[in-house]
Amino acid sequence: MGRIHCPGKGISQSAIPYRRSVPVWLKSTSEDVREQICKLAKKGLTPSQIGVILRDSHGVAQVKWVAGNKILRILKSNGLAPTLPEDLYYLIKKAVSIRKHLERNRKDKDSKFRLILVESRVHRLARYYK
Numbered sequence: 001m002g003r004i005h006c007p008g009k010g011i012s013q014s015a016i017p018y019r020r021s022v023p024v025w026l027k028s029t030s031e032d033v034r035e036q037i038c039k040l041a042k043k044g045l046t047p048s049q050i051g052v053i054l055r056d057s058h059g060v061a062q063v064k065w066v067a068g069n070k071i072l073r074i075l076k077s078n079g080l081a082p083t084l085p086e087d088l089y090y091l092i093k094k095a096v097s098i099r100k101h102l103e104r105n106r107k108d109k110d111s112k113f114r115l116i117l118v119e120s121r122v123h124r125l126a127r128y129y130k
Helices: 030-042 047-058 063-067 071-077 086-104 109-129
Strands: none
Touching (some): 030 047, 086 109
16 A cells, blocks of 8 residues: 555565464463563553564564464553554654744744644544544
8 A cells, every 4th residue: 555645655575474373493482472562561662662572582573473462452451552552653743843843943844844744644543543
């Protein structure tokens, strides 16, 4: 699927393995992974940061294959899910930083235009999550 406000087509050269089974060399069990996810969430990490840590440090390619559920679903079942969806949170954070920049640099027309684009993305996502 294409992007909203730029000509990009998607995530180039990013493909998950075809086989959906757990690798034989992986020693972590489903419970170990769930405990690790809860421990990292209590530290304040977002679901995507948790996934990166599990992939890089613990050798868990896809949490869904090992634990049977996605990271966010595991967090929701344990009551640790973030109140605001991660993508919406980062878009709002970006819009706030652009607004702060515009307060200091009032003549920056390009930033004003980009702020409009970011805010329209925020409104679109907010509609989706309602």
